[in-house]
Amino acid sequence: MWPPRYAYRVRILVLGSGAREHAIVTALLRETADDGSAAHEITAAPGNAGIATAVPVIALDPTNPQVVAAFALDNDIELVIIGPEAPLVAGVADALRQRGIATFGPGKAAAQLEGSKTFAKRIMEEAGVPTGRATRAGSLEDAVDAIDEYGAPYVVKADGLAAGKGVLVTPDRAEAIAHAEFWLSHGSVLVEEFLDGQEVSLFFLSDGHTVLPLSPAQDYKRLADGDEGPNTGGMGAYSPLPWLADGFVDEVIETIAIPTVRQLALEQTPFIGLLYCGLIITSSGIRVIEFNARFGDPETQVVLPRLVTPLAGLLLAAASGELAGVPRPEFSNDVAVTVVLASEGYPQAPVTGRQISGLEAALQTPGVTIAHAATARSGAELLATGGRVLSVVATGGDFAEARARAYAALESIRLEGGQYRTDIAARVSE
Numbered sequence: 001m002w003p004p005r006y007a008y009r010v011r012i013l014v015l016g017s018g019a020r021e022h023a024i025v026t027a028l029l030r031e032t033a034d035d036g037s038a039a040h041e042i043t044a045a046p047g048n049a050g051i052a053t054a055v056p057v058i059a060l061d062p063t064n065p066q067v068v069a070a071f072a073l074d075n076d077i078e079l080v081i082i083g084p085e086a087p088l089v090a091g092v093a094d095a096l097r098q099r100g101i102a103t104f105g106p107g108k109a110a111a112q113l114e115g116s117k118t119f120a121k122r123i124m125e126e127a128g129v130p131t132g133r134a135t136r137a138g139s140l141e142d143a144v145d146a147i148d149e150y151g152a153p154y155v156v157k158a159d160g161l162a163a164g165k166g167v168l169v170t171p172d173r174a175e176a177i178a179h180a181e182f183w184l185s186h187g188s189v190l191v192e193e194f195l196d197g198q199e200v201s202l203f204f205l206s207d208g209h210t211v212l213p214l215s216p217a218q219d220y221k222r223l224a225d226g227d228e229g230p231n232t233g234g235m236g237a238y239s240p241l242p243w244l245a246d247g248f249v250d251e252v253i254e255t256i257a258i259p260t261v262r263q264l265a266l267e268q269t270p271f272i273g274l275l276y277c278g279l280i281i282t283s284s285g286i287r288v289i290e291f292n293a294r295f296g297d298p299e300t301q302v303v304l305p306r307l308v309t310p311l312a313g314l315l316l317a318a319a320s321g322e323l324a325g326v327p328r329p330e331f332s333n334d335v336a337v338t339v340v341l342a343s344e345g346y347p348q349a350p351v352t353g354r355q356i357s358g359l360e361a362a363l364q365t366p367g368v369t370i371a372h373a374a375t376a377r378s379g380a381e382l383l384a385t386g387g388r389v390l391s392v393v394a395t396g397g398d399f400a401e402a403r404a405r406a407y408a409a410l411e412s413i414r415l416e417g418g419q420y421r422t423d424i425a426a427r428v429s430e
């Protein structure tokens with residue numbers, strides 16, 4: 001049924017504990033009923049200190065299918081939104097759907113699109129989706145052969161989930177071989193041809209058959225300014241991408257999203273959830289660098305604040321197989337910038353347990369919200385509990401305004417040893 005008219009509050013469970021999940025909860029809470037109260041009843045599990053200020057949080061293991069399904073049944077949950085990849089790969093969506101609970105997130109089999117790079121490459125090959133050439137190697141000898149075949153710069157990837165640490169792009173052959181050797185002790189590796197160009201993250205809602213695009217974003221994967229330093233989970237992002245060619249989104253729908261979803265449906269593993277297309281625009285066309293099976297982090301923090309269409313209705317329609325006929329989601333003309341504040345030592349060995357202060361002052365900046373990631377309360381103190389601590393999100397009429405707001409807010413926040421990039425969205429030309 002579109003547009004959705006909720007006759008009652010939808011009981012929603014959001015799984016996860018990152019800034020992405022905080023951004024999802026914030027977007028859901030923007031929907032209000034006629035009397036101005038929140039349109040939906042939202043619970044998060046396990047959440048974090050920021051999410052806990054917005055909605056009730058439950059301490060349960062989001063990767064345990066039986067535990068999540070039992071909680072959802074006991075609490076009459078009508079929609080489960082799965083944030084991170086680990087519950088997807090663990091089969092949480094399958095357990096929920098078996099019990100008739102509408103779930104936004106693919107089952108274990110379709111989540112292999114993210115969980116196994118070899119699986120993703122096979123699907124792309126079958127579906128005729130453009131991507132870089134790659135060789136799977138199960139031994140160091142094979143990896144070295146492939147490294148020499150493709151040449152520098154070298155691209156070596158862990159085949160399975162590696163929390164953003166599995167990919168190395170380097171001009172240094174010895175380093176490429178060492179990376180392959182390390183990840184071979186965990187499974188196979190993929191050696192890939194180097195692709196050169198601008199990167200774009202484009203998200204699609206999928207109900208297994210129909211896809212709807214969200215607004216494109218760009219993520220900054222390297223730790224330091226000027227794209228120096230190691231790859232991370234993502235240090236910042238902005239949306240939209242004013243420099244994209246007209247017709248870009250339509251081309252990705254036709255050549256990438258629809259063929260991929262069709263192939264998965266054909267294999268009896270329909271993809272219900274968010275298809276994250278990590279793309280690179282090379283001189284010979286658009287190529288897929290990676291698929292993820294969930295909302296991107298930190299891109300979600302800049303895409304959802306600009307979403308005008310009610311999020312719950314879209315996710316419920318996708319989870320219920322009812323996207324056909326739903327209009328494309330609408331986005332505001334505002335732009336959004338997010339800058340991630342990370343702990344000292346991130347990504348190799350983040351220092352945790354340090355106090356964070358100044359958030360109230362930061363939130364005084366117009367257009368600024370803060371999406372918490374690795375935060376926890378200890379009495380009156382807010383502590384950093386992991387690598388990526390929080391995302392400062394700023395919207396504005398243009399990128400100069402949004403950037404100025406984000407960085408002004410960051411100046412108010414104190415975290416000993418905290419690190420962030422100063423060049424997020426610095427060179428966005430309209």
Ligand code: AMP
Pocket residue numbers: 132155157164167169192193194195196199221231278289290
């Ligand atoms: P992935 O986890 O596969 O997205 O890779 C992380 C980052 O490594 C990407 O965002 C790119 O910046 C870079 N990367 C991955 N694959 C390639 C490639 N084939 N060519 C160039 N850069 C790549």
Ligand code: GLY
Pocket residue numbers: 219233234292295296297298299
């Ligand atoms: N921002 C990259 C990711 O979510 O995988």
